[in-house]
Structures are given as structure tokens and as C-alpha cells.
Amino acid sequence: MNYPYCKATNPTEYSVVEGLGETAKDQKTLAKDIPCQAACPAKTDVPGYIEQIARGDLDAAYRINQECNVFPGVLGRICTRPCEDACRHHWTNTNGPVQICHLKRSSADHLSRPPTALPGWFPKTGKRIAVIGGGPAGLTAARELIRYGHAVTLFERRTTLGGMMLDGIPRFRLPLPTIKAEIALIVSSGIDVRTGECIDAARLTELEADYDAVVVATGTTLPRPLELDRPTASPPLPAGSIIPGLDFMKAYNDGQVTGLKGDVVVIGGGFTAVDCARSCARAAKRLLGDGGEVSIMYRRTEHHMAAELEELEEIRLENIQVRTLVTPLGLVTENGALSGVRFIRNKVQETASTGKPAILPIEGSEFVQPCHTLIVAIGQEQDRSLLPAGLTAGEGQKTNRPKIFFAGEFLTGSSDVIHAVAQGKAVASEIDRVLMGVERKKNHVTIEQMRHMGDGETGRQRAHDLQSPAPMPLTDIPGRARDNAEVEQGFTKEGIPVAATRCYLCHYKYSIDNDLCIHCDWCIEVAPRACIKKVSRLCTDADGFIQDYVETDVSAKATFIHIDSDACIRCGKCLRVCPVGAITMRKASLTPCLANPS
Amino acid sequence: MQWKSNFERQSEEEEIKAHGLTLDFDEIARRGAMSKEEKLIGKWYGVYASRHPGQHMARVVIPGGVISTTQARNIAGVAERHGQGRLNLTTRQAIQFHWLKVGALPDLFRELAEDGNTTFHGCGDVVRAVTACPMAESCPYKRLNVRPWAIRTQKALNDSRDLDNLPRKFKITFSGCPAACAQPYMNCVGHIAVQRGSECGFKVVIGGGMGWEAYVAQELFSFVPEARIIQVTRAIALLYRDHGDRFNRQKSRLKFVVARLGIEACRQKILAYLQQEGADTAGLSWTPFEESGRPFPDRPLALDSTVGTDGRGIVRVMIHQGELDHRPFRALAELADIYGDQKLYTTNRQNIEIHGLEPAKIPEVEHAVHTLGFETDGFYTLRDMVACVGTTYCPKAVATTRDLHALLQAVVRKPEFAAIQKQAIINITGCPNSCSPYRIADLGFRGMRIREETGSVEGFECTLGGDQQKHGQKLGEFKTPDIPEVVHHVLTTFIHLRTPAETLTRTVNRVGIAPFQKAVFS
Structure with missing residues (x-):
């Protein structure tokens, strides 16, 4: 019970305190808070796996990557790293972004147990799908379609799978065993692979008749x-x-x-x-x-x-x-x-x-x-000779024929492996939605209260941010000439922690319940840097997403005390010092939710 | 600043403490400023940053709440020379200077030492000043005189260099009877003098505390023989030293240790520490018994000038908002010299007492005190409000407690509330640290800011019906200008609902908080 004072509405960055955030605001806040994940075409849970690496569980880190981006060992070497450009360390820190890509590779290099194929999500549907092209997009689409419960046949013109990973990238950057191991993992989930089979327009028309859906993912093979x-x-x-x-x-x-x-x-x-x-x-x-x-x-x-x-x-x-x-x-x-x-x-x-x-x-x-x-x-361009006359691209990954879908570089033009993976995942989801009539798997923003980390402890300190990261060990020049050796040797086990503990662990969210806050400013005093602000106004967009704020240093003008996630280092000192328990530590993540799972 | 990168799981404060607890204040004075590390370690010397930039606070430790008039004059002189002449009385019977420049500190320490005063261990992660009942010697309900024990315990523990680096502060108090005027249930260690048959000793309660998460102390021993009390206190300090949280300072205090380990485990560990120290644990008991001392009222100290059991008179001096000038402080010392026992006594309600008077001289002394501008009546009543210094001096405070103090004085002095003066007390604190223990008062106020459409204004959370063993319930949050009206409603409601001898807290406990809420919010 309170005096009926007029108060500004208590602002929230996620629509729920705990549980599933299903509004546009949740998606936007998540994207702002975890910029690396937002930048990743495949939406890799970067802080999730780096936290596992920092804790020493490299197998778990590999599994997160396997789930998100399918080829951890490959991408850990040759990814174009849009995540690192978005990394918050990149904004302010002279030591550069967290070595996200190198860390991904470390998780693949130092596995304690060989990885296994990922389990399916749904029981067998009886639907049959043809995927044309055994490159990263085709392989990803095949793996995801299998997990949806569909039967998949993968056609590849060459005698081996791999596409651009195999042909377009030199072995001294991406060794053959790495590619083979990760492809074998995908194939082992039950894909019917037909290599050496070249698909032309006539055969594509046959496939269209035989299968419930056909994915064209033949990449860009013609030189410009x-x-x-x-x-x-x-x-x-x-x-x-x-x-x-x-x-x-x-x-x-x-x-x-x-x-x-x-x-x-x-x-x-x-x-x-x-x-x-x-x-x-x-x-x-x-x-x-x-x-x-x-x-x-x-x-x-x-x-x-x-x-x-x-x-x-x-x-x-x-x-x-x-x-x-x-x-x-x-x-x-x-x-x-x-x-x-x-x-x-x-x-x-x-x-x-x-x-x-x-x-x-x-x-x-x-x-x-x-x-x-x-x-x-x-640059290269698509070889469109396999398309039957009259077949043209439609909205998104659809075409003007209901059963045929485009994916990967064949759709987007010359790109890279991580974009191809994202394309493969997207086309699988799209096909499943079309075939089954409903969206059976959806990514939600999950908000979890970290009560078991009662003192808001992530183990991070400000000094973690300021560490000088180790450079990637490289093969010397004579060594490179001798046997086409891989140039980047990967972090040793000793080099991993420095790289991993620099990560801000942006998936943790410290926020202040302004209905409990008494403006004592103690959190501002203990803050390791200017991460907590006195704010007179929060600027929200139409979805209620807090995109900016007006800072003040005058208590009388301070309507809210606001933790700026962009500056937060996730040390938890504010939570520990708060005398009224107004600060909570939550974890926000993008998690798949299944309708009627197996 | 330099960031250390050994990544140990300890607080930054622990890291600084590990590098040593000593400072060269002459060097600091020459430099003219204290580094972050020196500011922390400065607390061991009783020095704290003030809210005003460049100003510092220093706290004179007053064991047992008694100083000689010589010491009092010394303190007054120091205040005059270095602290703009101002003195502040704390709720733990200490005296503080608030207007000190860094350059003055070394001279201040030396000058205080000339008459046996010190600020050493006034703050910091140490055994703080041990407090005691103000009327320890002459209270009609006392089981034994606890003052000598308070002073001896303070000396013994403060002289133990192995207790210099505790996880956080450690507060001990001695109460002369179970009426608990010295607030044993909200200290880390509370010693309560009890009588078992014809034998007097102490009941020991530990793990109480106010602050942002309040705990009521639990009974560790139901009876400890008088002579064992220092050893038992030391064993408790050892338990705290070894088991307090050194990572999260907000959860360091003994109350969290007791809550975490449980009182039973704490007792076993303390017995083990006693054994390890070669102490005799024979007389220690933790089985309940019927206390056989003289029955005591709710608030034994709710009286004005009085004559104690020793036949000597006591005059109490109400210090407005706990702050006074060095001149009247000297004058009070002079009164104690002329009429009293040449000592000044400080109380946990920020007041001063003069003891040892010829009963016949009481009116004369009272008159002298009135001439100095102080009241000598109204103790433990509505107008004997305790306000921490708030934003007037304290860097931690959120609200201007002294403004509310002034606003409420006008309310509680209204004639309509004359009949209930002794039925309620008010404590006002500027932040959740609760230096003025608002949760144990009939009416408690804790500073906060309340947000508006844009910006925020000062206000207070109000609690009702607290005592040491049952903390107050939240009535609501109010902007400062609205609080006189709120208090008016609460007191009026109390007048309607009370039975003749009831305190406000007893009424709230009997009828609940709802009628009060209804009166305030309708």
C-alpha cells in the first residue's frame, strides 16, 4: 500500500521477469545485449560456449557450436567472423575483440570425447526431401531436415562431399581431416548420400515429382x-x-x-x-x-x-x-x-x-x-543450367514452384561458410513449415533467474577485460613451404583461458527493479566502470525496446538507476552491494522450443 | 588505477588489507590526499571520508560509553582546533569530528593521545568500541555492573593483533539486565547480565544486526560465568575471523555466519576455540533457565533526572540531533567536575549524562544545563528521536534525516500527543545501513528516493511496531513533506486503539498494522 504518487512506469528491458519472452522487445533487447550472437548469421550462442570454455568444458562448448553452426572445427578456422566485429571488446578495447573464432577451434581441437551426431527433434514424418549440392548449405539443410524427422537424399556432383570447403579453401588453412570428420558426423545422422550424381534440368524435374521437396544448393561455380x-x-x-x-x-x-x-x-x-x-x-x-x-x-x-x-x-x-x-x-x-x-x-x-x-x-x-x-x-556466379525452364526464385527461399527451394550461395551469390550454414538452417525450417503446415520449432528468448548464482557471481573481474590475449601460434615460414602445413596451429590448452575469460559473458543480464530501488547509488560507487547510470529518461521505440537514455548527474533529475548492458562487465558487484535486493542477475538466451516434440 | 590480475576470489578490500594495515599519516598529510587504498586502511585509524569533498570524519573510541572530563576537554579542544568546533554523538556511544582536513589528521591523533583518547579501531574490520548501558553502575534493575566488563573486553580484544583483520566490523555490547537497553539483540555479540539463583553471569546472544538484511541475535549461551566472558567473546571473534565471508563484504558480518552455519554449529566451533585457547568451559551452559532477577519495565531508561541505586543523582542532557559545539561540551565537562563524578557518559540515543551528583544538587545542575540550551527531560519519548547524520555528513546517506527530525519534532510536541510521549520512540536513518536502528523503533524511518514522472525526491520507508526481537513492519513509502501527516495519523490511531500502559509497538503487535494503514491511506 502506498500513497498514490505519480511515478514513471517501472521500465523493463525484457517483457517477462522469468520465462519466455515472446515480444519484439525481447528479440531486440537480446540482439542489443549479445551483439556477437546477433551478428552471427547462424545465431551462434557465443557467450554460452565461451563460458563453457572458460570453465574448462570444451566438449560442451563444441556441442553448442555443433548445434548452432554445424561445422565448429571448420568455422573455427575459416569463419569470416562477423561476431568479432560486433564484439563489445571491439568497441572500446585496444586489445581487440574476443578471439571468438580461435576459441571455437580450441573447443574442436581439445575435445576429450569424439562428438556424436545431434538427436532429432521429431518422430519420422514419412516426408522425403532431396538436397542438391553437398556443400555447407546442402549439408546443413540435410542435417536439420533429418532432425525434423524427414528422410533426406543428398546429391553431389563430385565424388566427395564438402563443396566449397573442400575446393575453395586451401588445406593450409583448412586441413582435410577436419572437413571429413565434421561431414561424417552429419552423414552419420542418417542421410542417404548419392555422390557422383550430376543433376540437370530433366533430373531436377524428376526429383520434383519423386520427392516432397527439393533444395537446390549448388553454390556458385562459374567464374565471373x-x-x-x-x-x-x-x-x-x-x-x-x-x-x-x-x-x-x-x-x-x-x-x-x-x-x-x-x-x-x-x-x-x-x-x-x-x-x-x-x-x-x-x-x-x-x-x-x-x-x-x-x-x-x-x-x-x-x-x-x-x-x-x-x-x-x-x-x-x-x-x-x-x-x-x-x-x-x-x-x-x-x-x-x-x-x-x-x-x-x-x-x-x-x-x-x-x-x-x-x-x-x-x-x-x-x-x-x-x-x-x-x-x-x-568472384563466382551461380550455374543456373540445372534449372528447368520457367523456374525462378520467389519470396525468401521459395521459388515459383511449391516443392523447390533455393539455399546457400545459389540463392545469395558468392558468400562464406557461416552464411551458407545459416541458409541451410533457414531452408530446413521453411520446408518443415510448408510440409507440416505449422511452425514446429521456434526460437524464443528465454529469461532465466540465476538464483543458484545467488551473489551474482560469474567469476569475472575488471582485470579480466584488460588482459592481453595470446596471439595464435603460427607455423614458421620454412615449415609452411615444406609440407603445406596448416599455418595456424590453434591455441594450446594453456592459451585458452586468457582468451576465454576476456569474454564479457553478455548473456548475463543485471538489471535494477526501479520499484525497489531507493537511489542510494551504492551500485554506482562500486561499479568497475561507468556501467550504471543515473537516468532522467529512457528512450523506447514503439515496441518498448529501450534504445537509449538521457543521463544525469543530479539526484533530483534521476528518475531511474539504469544498468547499461553495453558497458556491464558482468562482475556482479552491484548485485552484491544493493541493500534492497533490487538488482537481479538473469540469463537471456535464444532457445528452440518444439511443438509436440518426439 | 591499476587492476591486479591474480583473479583470486576475494574482495578488492581483502587484497588491499593483505598488503598491510598501517599508514603513515604524516606522509599522507604532506601529500594532502589519501589514495583509494589509504582510504580503506584509514578506517583502522578511525578515519572515514566525509560527504563533503576534502573533508574527513574521525571517530573517538569510547569503550563502555564513559570518558573522563579531562578526555572530554581534550576532545573539545581537538574539535575546536581541527573540526570547526563541532562534535557528533553516535548511536554506539562514540564521538565524531566531521570537518577534518587530511593535513590535520596526524596532529589530531597526537593531541588526542595526550589524554588517553584514540580513534584507533574506531572504524575498519576490527572489534569496534564495546558499548554498555549508560546507567550500568546504578540502574535499579541491573544484575551486575557491566561497564568494567565492557571496558576490559574492549582492551583485551583490541590488544589482540590476531583480531586486527576480521572479515568486517565486529560489534559487542553489554546490557546490565534482560531489559536489553544496550541493544544486545542487534549487535554481533550481545552480553546480557542475568541472575541464576543467587549467581550472576551473562547470557550471550550472537548474530544480530541491522543493516540492509536484519537479523535478531540468537542465544549462544544461556549462562556464562562473569569471569569467563572475555574468553568467550574472544572465541566468538575467532569464529568470525575464520568463517566470515571475505569475498562478498555485504554478507560478511557475523549475522550471516550464524545464519549460514546455524547457532548449534557456531556453539560447537566456539567451544572448540575455547579449548584451543586453553580456556575453562566448565561453567558454560546453553540450557534455558528461569531468570531470577528483579522484574523490569519495557523501557527502564524512560525517565528523566533520577537517583540511582548508589544514592547519587543523574542528570541527562538531550543533545539536539546528536550534534553540539565544543563550548557547551566543555561546559558539561565542567558541570561533571564541579557536581559529579568527573566523567561524561554517552548513550546510544546520542545523548550525554552526568552521574554522581548529590541528589539535592540535581535542580541546580539541570538549571545549568538548561542555560546551555539543552533539555533535561523527555528521554525515551517521542521527542527523543535518533537520526543518523544522514546527508548532512555521511557519503552513504540517501536522505536528509535531520530535516525529517525537525519536521517531526513539531508533530510529536503537539498537546494532543502529550499523553503518549513515553509510549513510542522514533528512529530515523538515512540509508539501509541503519546506523539509527529504525527497525527496532515503534516508528522507524529509512531514507530513500521516490521516483516521480521525471526525476526523484527524498522520502522515507516507514516501519511500525519494531523492537529488538521483532522488527517493525513496513507501513509504506512516503515523500518527506507528507510524513508529518502520516505520523499524525499513526499517533492518533494509536491513541484510539491503545490500552493504558501499552507502547505503540505492543499495540501494533496486538491489533496488527492494518488499522494504521487504513488511517494513513484512506
């Missing part, structure tokens, strides 16, 4: 053409003078490229260009610097290259030249063989827009780069 001038009336160049990037990678991974002579030019700035250059350097034993040059020629700046700073550094150590702001114009031949590529220099034209800056050629700046082998890695 590059038009270059060549000397008029010159004879055709010898075979192997100009190679599309992906073909080169495939040949390299199949062991068909052993020695390259002379100078190699790689045109492009994407992952494939870098992989090709690094592979060339090895094929030509140029790592040690003998003979000709391997050059990457890219028309924009290093800033726009797909490779991270660390990889660019490695590229230079491997004696690969990187020339940026150059556009190829034409080929130069000598005695019927390729001898060089004519380039023109570019300059950057800064614009007010935030997009990629415009590139302008500099007149009269042409030059010839010596080149005996030209690798063109400017």
Missing part, C-alpha cells in the same frame, strides 16, 4: 568473366596461362598444381584471391623468396580487401606482393606466351556517403606487370 584486351590477331595463349581462381584452388587442393614458373598475378581482393596467392606461393616454393613474384592486384584499397589485417601480414611474410588501386586493362604477350598484364593506377575519390568510395583511373598511369600465369579471382 574478366574482359581484357589482348593483342589483335595473336594466336590463342597456351593452356594454363589464364586460370579462374576457383579452378586453380580446386586443382591445388587436388594436388594437381606442383610447380609454377615465372611471375604469377592474382587479380581480385576477395578470400579466393588471397587463398590463390598463398597457394601459388607454396606451389612455386616462393615462400622462401626464390625466383619470380606472386602478386595480388586489387582495384580498391587494402581496407576493402576481405582478408583481415593479420592475414595481410602473413601474406607479406610469405613474399606475396599486394598492389592495390590498380585496374587490369589488357594482356601482353611475347612469343605467343603471356608475358605481362597492363594495369592502370586508380585514385580514391572520397565521398560523403558511407559506401565504398569511388575509384577513378589516373590518366597516363598505365604500366605492365610481368606475368606468366594470370589467376582471375574476381
Whole structure:
């Protein structure tokens, strides 16, 4: 009972104190609070698995990854890491983001027991689904469809599964056993695999008739053409003078490229260009610097290259030249063989827009780069020849035919493994919804009161944030040349804790019940940094999502005391010091909920 | 600041304490400021940061609540020279200076020491000043004179260097009879003098405390022979030293240890500590017995000037809001020199007493006290309110307790409440730490801020019907300007509902809080 004072409504960031948050506000708060998970296309529970790693349970961490992103060992090596760009450490800390990707790999490297296939969610439905393409998108779709209770047949043109993981990424970045082990795990869940079977339009029409649904996930396999001038009336160049990037990678991974002579030019700035250059350097034993040059020629700046700073550094150590702001114009031949590529220099034209800056050629700046082998890695496109006439993409992953769905790079265009996995998961969910008529599995925001952690203890201290993380141990340069060894060696068991304990564990949520708070400000006093604020106004959007606040340092203007999750380090000191028990520690996570589970 | 990275599971305070508990105040004075670490360890020297930037508080330890007039003059002099002449009386019978610059501290320590005063262990994670009944020597209900035991216990434990680093503070009090005027049930250790047959000794209760999570002390021993009491107290301190939480300071106090381990386990451990120390545990008992001392009233101290069992008079001096100037304090010392036993006694209601008077001289002394501007009546009544210093000085406080004190004085002095003056007391505290123990008062107020549409204003949570063994129930939360009206309703309701001799707390316990809520909220 209280005097009827007019009070501002007690603000809440999640719609429930405990239980399932089913409003848009919950989704938005979760995305704001756990930026790494929000950034991950596959919505990997990053703080969840890093917390397990910090506690020493690497098997549990692997399982979380296996569930979320299907290929922990693979992605732990070659993921493009959108999560790390979003990591809160990346916002403020000079030591860079939490090494989320390396930690994922650590969980795969140091497993105490071999992982097992994940259990299904629903009993057998009797539905049969064909998946075309054994790459990351197809494999993910197959695994998820099996778990929905459907029978899956997976068609692959090549004799082995893996797709781009197998062909497009060099073994010194992604060793074969890692790929094979994780694919075997997926196949073991009961997928009918048909390798060596090439699907054309006619066969696709047959499959459409035979199966309840067909997923086309054949990726991007056609090289994007590059038009270059060549000397008029010159004879055709010898075979192997100009190679599309992906073909080169495939040949390299199949062991068909052993020695390259002379100078190699790689045109492009994407992952494939870098992989090709690094592979060339090895094929030509140029790592040690003998003979000709391997050059990457890219028309924009290093800033726009797909490779991270660390990889660019490695590229230079491997004696690969990187020339940026150059556009190829034409080929130069000598005695019927390729001898060089004519380039023109570019300059950057800064614009007010935030997009990629415009590139302008500099007149009269042409030059010839010596080149005996030209690798063109400017991207790939979909091979649409397998589509029957009249079949076109529809809304989302659907097409204009009810049984046929697109997924992965075939739908999105050239991308990466983590996006392919997300596509595979999405198409499986979509197909299940269409086939069964209801959404049987839904991701909810689950809010859990951490009562068993009564003193709000996560074990974190401010000093954990400020640790200098260990660099990834690398194979030395001679070692890389000798046997195509994996360059990144993975953290040793001793190196893991520093990396793991830096994580803010953003899935924990400390919040103040302003109906209990008495504004004593003790939490503000013990706060390790400016994470708790006196706030005069909270700014909410139409869904009630708190997106900003107006801070004040005057008690009389302070309507609320607010914990800013963006600055919270999850040490729990505020909870422990609160004299009126107004602060709670909760855990927010994205969890699947099943309708009528098996 | 530097962040240490050994990641041990201990509080930052423990880490600082581990590096030593000594400071060089001359060095600090030269530097002109205290570091974060020095501020923590400064508490061992009785020094605390004040709410006002650059100002510090220092607390003079007064064991048993008695000082000689020489010590009193010394304290007055120190206040005059270093503390803007102001003195504050605490609810644990100590005296504080609130306006100290860092540069003054070393001289202050030296000057206090000249007459045997000290601030050492006034604050910090140590055995704090041991308090006792103000009328320990001459109360008609006393079982034995507890004051010497309070002073001796304080000396014995404070001289034990192995008790210098406790998990947090450790508070002991001695009560002369089960009326519990010295508040044994809300201290870490409460010694209550009891009579078993013809023998007098102590009942020992432990694990009480106010603060943000309040506990009522539980009975550890029903009877401890007088002579064993220091050893038993030391054993309790050892239990606390070894079992208090050193990670979460908010759950460190002995009350949490007792709540966690249970009183039975605590007793076994304490007996083991006693054995380990070679103490005789023979006379210790924990079986209940019928206390055979003289029956006592609810509030034995609810009287004004009186004559004690020793035949000597007592004049009480009500200190408005617990704060006074050094000049009247000197004058009180002079009165004690001329008429009394040359001592000043401090009480846990922030007042001062002069003992040892010729009964015939009482009116003369009272007159002298009135001349100084103090009242000599109204103790343990509605107007004898206890307010902690609140936001006037304390960095922890949320509310201006002295403003409410002033507002309520006007209410309780209304003629309509004359008949119930002795039936209720009011305690006002500025934050949940409860330095003024609001939960044990008939009417308790705890400071808070109440949010509005935008911004927030000062207010208080009000509790009703508390005593040491049954804490008050929450009546509601009110903005400060509304509280006089609330108190008016509560007291009016009490007048309607009470039976003649009943205190407000007894009425609330009999009829419940509902009628009061109805009166306030309708």
C-alpha cells in the first residue's frame, strides 16, 4: 500500500521477469545485449560456449557450436567472423575483440570425447526431401531436415562431399581431416548420400515429382568473366596461362598444381584471391623468396580487401606482393606466351556517403606487370543450367514452384561458410513449415533467474577485460613451404583461458527493479566502470525496446538507476552491494522450443 | 588505477588489507590526499571520508560509553582546533569530528593521545568500541555492573593483533539486565547480565544486526560465568575471523555466519576455540533457565533526572540531533567536575549524562544545563528521536534525516500527543545501513528516493511496531513533506486503539498494522 504518487512506469528491458519472452522487445533487447550472437548469421550462442570454455568444458562448448553452426572445427578456422566485429571488446578495447573464432577451434581441437551426431527433434514424418549440392548449405539443410524427422537424399556432383570447403579453401588453412570428420558426423545422422550424381534440368524435374521437396544448393561455380584486351590477331595463349581462381584452388587442393614458373598475378581482393596467392606461393616454393613474384592486384584499397589485417601480414611474410588501386586493362604477350598484364593506377575519390568510395583511373598511369600465369579471382556466379525452364526464385527461399527451394550461395551469390550454414538452417525450417503446415520449432528468448548464482557471481573481474590475449601460434615460414602445413596451429590448452575469460559473458543480464530501488547509488560507487547510470529518461521505440537514455548527474533529475548492458562487465558487484535486493542477475538466451516434440 | 590480475576470489578490500594495515599519516598529510587504498586502511585509524569533498570524519573510541572530563576537554579542544568546533554523538556511544582536513589528521591523533583518547579501531574490520548501558553502575534493575566488563573486553580484544583483520566490523555490547537497553539483540555479540539463583553471569546472544538484511541475535549461551566472558567473546571473534565471508563484504558480518552455519554449529566451533585457547568451559551452559532477577519495565531508561541505586543523582542532557559545539561540551565537562563524578557518559540515543551528583544538587545542575540550551527531560519519548547524520555528513546517506527530525519534532510536541510521549520512540536513518536502528523503533524511518514522472525526491520507508526481537513492519513509502501527516495519523490511531500502559509497538503487535494503514491511506 502506498500513497498514490505519480511515478514513471517501472521500465523493463525484457517483457517477462522469468520465462519466455515472446515480444519484439525481447528479440531486440537480446540482439542489443549479445551483439556477437546477433551478428552471427547462424545465431551462434557465443557467450554460452565461451563460458563453457572458460570453465574448462570444451566438449560442451563444441556441442553448442555443433548445434548452432554445424561445422565448429571448420568455422573455427575459416569463419569470416562477423561476431568479432560486433564484439563489445571491439568497441572500446585496444586489445581487440574476443578471439571468438580461435576459441571455437580450441573447443574442436581439445575435445576429450569424439562428438556424436545431434538427436532429432521429431518422430519420422514419412516426408522425403532431396538436397542438391553437398556443400555447407546442402549439408546443413540435410542435417536439420533429418532432425525434423524427414528422410533426406543428398546429391553431389563430385565424388566427395564438402563443396566449397573442400575446393575453395586451401588445406593450409583448412586441413582435410577436419572437413571429413565434421561431414561424417552429419552423414552419420542418417542421410542417404548419392555422390557422383550430376543433376540437370530433366533430373531436377524428376526429383520434383519423386520427392516432397527439393533444395537446390549448388553454390556458385562459374567464374565471373574478366574482359581484357589482348593483342589483335595473336594466336590463342597456351593452356594454363589464364586460370579462374576457383579452378586453380580446386586443382591445388587436388594436388594437381606442383610447380609454377615465372611471375604469377592474382587479380581480385576477395578470400579466393588471397587463398590463390598463398597457394601459388607454396606451389612455386616462393615462400622462401626464390625466383619470380606472386602478386595480388586489387582495384580498391587494402581496407576493402576481405582478408583481415593479420592475414595481410602473413601474406607479406610469405613474399606475396599486394598492389592495390590498380585496374587490369589488357594482356601482353611475347612469343605467343603471356608475358605481362597492363594495369592502370586508380585514385580514391572520397565521398560523403558511407559506401565504398569511388575509384577513378589516373590518366597516363598505365604500366605492365610481368606475368606468366594470370589467376582471375574476381568472384563466382551461380550455374543456373540445372534449372528447368520457367523456374525462378520467389519470396525468401521459395521459388515459383511449391516443392523447390533455393539455399546457400545459389540463392545469395558468392558468400562464406557461416552464411551458407545459416541458409541451410533457414531452408530446413521453411520446408518443415510448408510440409507440416505449422511452425514446429521456434526460437524464443528465454529469461532465466540465476538464483543458484545467488551473489551474482560469474567469476569475472575488471582485470579480466584488460588482459592481453595470446596471439595464435603460427607455423614458421620454412615449415609452411615444406609440407603445406596448416599455418595456424590453434591455441594450446594453456592459451585458452586468457582468451576465454576476456569474454564479457553478455548473456548475463543485471538489471535494477526501479520499484525497489531507493537511489542510494551504492551500485554506482562500486561499479568497475561507468556501467550504471543515473537516468532522467529512457528512450523506447514503439515496441518498448529501450534504445537509449538521457543521463544525469543530479539526484533530483534521476528518475531511474539504469544498468547499461553495453558497458556491464558482468562482475556482479552491484548485485552484491544493493541493500534492497533490487538488482537481479538473469540469463537471456535464444532457445528452440518444439511443438509436440518426439 | 591499476587492476591486479591474480583473479583470486576475494574482495578488492581483502587484497588491499593483505598488503598491510598501517599508514603513515604524516606522509599522507604532506601529500594532502589519501589514495583509494589509504582510504580503506584509514578506517583502522578511525578515519572515514566525509560527504563533503576534502573533508574527513574521525571517530573517538569510547569503550563502555564513559570518558573522563579531562578526555572530554581534550576532545573539545581537538574539535575546536581541527573540526570547526563541532562534535557528533553516535548511536554506539562514540564521538565524531566531521570537518577534518587530511593535513590535520596526524596532529589530531597526537593531541588526542595526550589524554588517553584514540580513534584507533574506531572504524575498519576490527572489534569496534564495546558499548554498555549508560546507567550500568546504578540502574535499579541491573544484575551486575557491566561497564568494567565492557571496558576490559574492549582492551583485551583490541590488544589482540590476531583480531586486527576480521572479515568486517565486529560489534559487542553489554546490557546490565534482560531489559536489553544496550541493544544486545542487534549487535554481533550481545552480553546480557542475568541472575541464576543467587549467581550472576551473562547470557550471550550472537548474530544480530541491522543493516540492509536484519537479523535478531540468537542465544549462544544461556549462562556464562562473569569471569569467563572475555574468553568467550574472544572465541566468538575467532569464529568470525575464520568463517566470515571475505569475498562478498555485504554478507560478511557475523549475522550471516550464524545464519549460514546455524547457532548449534557456531556453539560447537566456539567451544572448540575455547579449548584451543586453553580456556575453562566448565561453567558454560546453553540450557534455558528461569531468570531470577528483579522484574523490569519495557523501557527502564524512560525517565528523566533520577537517583540511582548508589544514592547519587543523574542528570541527562538531550543533545539536539546528536550534534553540539565544543563550548557547551566543555561546559558539561565542567558541570561533571564541579557536581559529579568527573566523567561524561554517552548513550546510544546520542545523548550525554552526568552521574554522581548529590541528589539535592540535581535542580541546580539541570538549571545549568538548561542555560546551555539543552533539555533535561523527555528521554525515551517521542521527542527523543535518533537520526543518523544522514546527508548532512555521511557519503552513504540517501536522505536528509535531520530535516525529517525537525519536521517531526513539531508533530510529536503537539498537546494532543502529550499523553503518549513515553509510549513510542522514533528512529530515523538515512540509508539501509541503519546506523539509527529504525527497525527496532515503534516508528522507524529509512531514507530513500521516490521516483516521480521525471526525476526523484527524498522520502522515507516507514516501519511500525519494531523492537529488538521483532522488527517493525513496513507501513509504506512516503515523500518527506507528507510524513508529518502520516505520523499524525499513526499517533492518533494509536491513541484510539491503545490500552493504558501499552507502547505503540505492543499495540501494533496486538491489533496488527492494518488499522494504521487504513488511517494513513484512506
